[in-house]
Amino acid sequence: MQSDPTLLASFLLLLPLVLPGQPQLVRSALNSMDGSGTFQCVVHLPNNSIFLQQLEQLQTTLQDLIGKYEQQLSRVKEYAHTTEDQDSQTLELSHMLESRNPGVTVSQFDNPAFNLLHLELEGAQELVSQLQAKAGVSGAMELIRQLRNQVTNASLALKLLADSDYRSFQEEVDILESRLSECEREKEQEQSSTYPGPPLAPGSCTHGGLQKVSRPLVLKLNWRGLQYKAGAWGRDSAPNPSSSLYWVSPLRADGRYFDYYRLHKSYDDLVLLKHYEQWKMGYGDGSGNTVYKNFMYFNYYGTRDIAKVDLSSNTLVLRRSLPGATYNNRFSYAAVPWTTLDFAGDEKGLWVLYATEESKGNLVISRLNDSTLEVEQTWYTSQYKPALSGAFMACGVLYALRSLSTRQEEIFYAYDTTTSQEHHLSIRLDKMLETLHGINYCPWDHKLYVYNDGFLINYDLTFLTLQEKLPSSPIKKPSGASALSKPIKPTSPPGQETP
Template identity: 85%
Template sequence: MQSDPALLASFLLLLPLVLPGQPQLVRNVLNSMDENGTFQCVVHLPNNSIFLQQLDQLQSTLQELISKYEQELSRAKEYVHVIEDQDSQTLELSHMLESRNLGVTVSQYDNPSFNLLRLELEGAQELAAQLKANGGVSGATDLLHQLQNQVTNASLTLKLLVDSARQSFHALREEVDILEGQLSECEREKEQEQSSRHPGLPLAPGSCAHGGLQKVSRPLVVKLNWRGLSSKAGAWGRDSAPSPASSLYWVAPLRADGRYFDYYRLHKSYGDLVLLKHYEQWKMGYGDGSGNTVYKNFMYFNYYGTRDMAKVDLSSNTLVLRRPLPGATYNNRFSYAFAPWTDIDFTGDEKGLWVLYATEESKGNLVVSLLNDSTLEVEQTWYTSQYKPALSGAFMVCGVLYALRSLSTRQEEIFYAYDTTTGQEHHLSILLDKMLETLHGINYCPWDHRLYVYNDGFLINYDLTFLTLKQKVPSSPMKRSSGALAPSKPIKLNKP
């Protein structure tokens, strides 16, 4: 550009005003004029990377402080809301207590006899005070003083009686409330017991002479599993054959990760199980999940990482058979809700050995197959309308599938039944209490008509009550949603 002395002077005059007191950004200024009279100015800026890093660090620190301030402000607002809610609840509770106490005082403690006596004593106290103020009666000063003390003592005694009556009433009221609650609970239990009582002899072991499941007892906690609280998932029970040769009990807790099945224990009796004595502990090949069961002294489980069914001889801890389950999904594809790695679930009943699973063809709905317990071949298969991951578990009784769903952390509901004999399904509502949140490894034993459940590390069982044949619930078909894969007739599969 053409030289402009005035512009150059202005530029040179501005430099000292900008630079003093600031980091030296201009290291050197060189100027020259070429042959055409063009003035050239070269400014060399330093490479001050340290200053730029400090600036970036300052900006980062500022942003972090702003973020922390916003978080603390948000917490403070939440605390304010919590305190306001607590103040409101406290005020409401105070009003309720005041109104309740006021009502009790007026209706219970304002007894006319107490009031009349209190007024008479107050009059006597006033009269004694007047006589004492007037100097009393000649020769009766001591007597007047004694009477005044007696009136005062009588007033105090009356006050103590009133206070004692109030306390006694409160204590009595609380005792009555407790007794009324206990009486109501006893009446409810008695009604349930009477409604579930069957005429005739008790149900024989392994018998299906009943009209279906009616009731589940309260849980009986046997003990914590032998591996401790870290093994929250697992399974346990008795031999699920209708006529077991022995009273063998088995316990199979999983590792702490809730997937691997590697150890199990066998107890010769219920007493040995409770006392942790006379047991055999075995290690075997890895299993997947808590879908184990024992049938005719063989343990059945899902072999790790595959769709294979495995069969172990408990008398020798020998893997005698391993066979794939056709079409079954695995590796946690369609497991029960809150119980991962339960893709393949074995269960036994009066009719035989069953396996519960899901397939891609069924779109995740529960599939029921009857197995040949010797060869593990699938003999028959039924498709239900229930999405397996929405269920918390299932079991078989006399060829009828019963499915559970979680209602809360302390209660389950047996809400669905599928009869493989008729191919019909229906809804029901049987409540099942639980000690802890998650159920694993639900196994039914036809010999004693009990459910054996592994509940977050604890061994629990339930007694089952059945309807009589006269009370049998009709198996009317349910309404199915469009697209539900649930044929009403069993599918007969050809054996290979």
């Protein structure tokens, strides 16, 4: 037979069986090798069957051991390939580390995954340093210092526990990066408002648009009680009001019928509930009313009509139909029923926000003649009105809100009627309770007056300087609208009516 290492090993393993004083399993072994290299071996075995069985068992055990050896050898080869791959990755990452931080040696980070985390932490440290260099407000500096400490602690923990599971560290790095990005965004907004230039004059539009909204100031509960959750309140929204008149108009508990309102001659009178006039009107519909130049404008009950009341005498002086407008809760704001007509006043005049069947429910802006209530011009937006939680006008720009949660709104959309352009925003607005009802802007003090589930709250608005004006993008024409901006002419001359 040919010489085989396996058989040779088997033969050698049998040799120790031939020991002095022990029964011989192999009585003689004759061997020779011919000229071709073939090894000839003759073994004389005893006829004892017990010894033969033991020999067979030894042969089987030997084969098992050889098989296990080959299996382990295969695994060693696989591990060798894996180690070579990891060494290659480690070498590449070590070059990256050395290029960014010459003081870091490869021996400190022998795991490629941890090297990636270390690089991310280094990027976070650089971002913290940049933010700290730009910071100019003590509160922001404290936050940045806290973030720097957290990044440093995470980096140290990464070095100490390099042999442990790195997934938890990856999550921590992700959280830190998210907080740093949020801090950077807030810091940019804070820096742009740190030096806002000269104070904005009452009724002025020399700015680049809305930048941020303050935290809410909760004034008080409306005078009728907590069950009167829907309503509106505010100041005269004319740019230069003749008096500092404040008004409050809760709706009935059904959230629709507008019957009573109160007038206060000053803020102190409103807070102290003194020196007020209380009037009953009896034909208002919803919480979309506003006050402009000492007249209250609202939706006449059950119609598409605009009503105008003289607040000095509580007299209905004019009532006119709004052509094409839907009514009776058709296309109201989300979670705010009976707001089919929403009136607003600002530096540019008197406005009404509504929807039509022609616009397929998208919000429509119309500027009104405050004397005759005729529509002077109309703009179509791309926003579906029932998807909005409210809107207001400031310097001829519509700002639309949507609800993010029970405690926060977002001013996410703006439409400039001067340029017929829209742009998207992300300005957060905190709220005390879930639903914002009447939202009214006052140009005189640049505040928002909001009726929040029965409570009277207000916000200070901050505007960008002209150099920081927000970019705008062309608005798409909604289906069925022939122009972005066009006058609306009624089909028949509306006449003046009385209730």
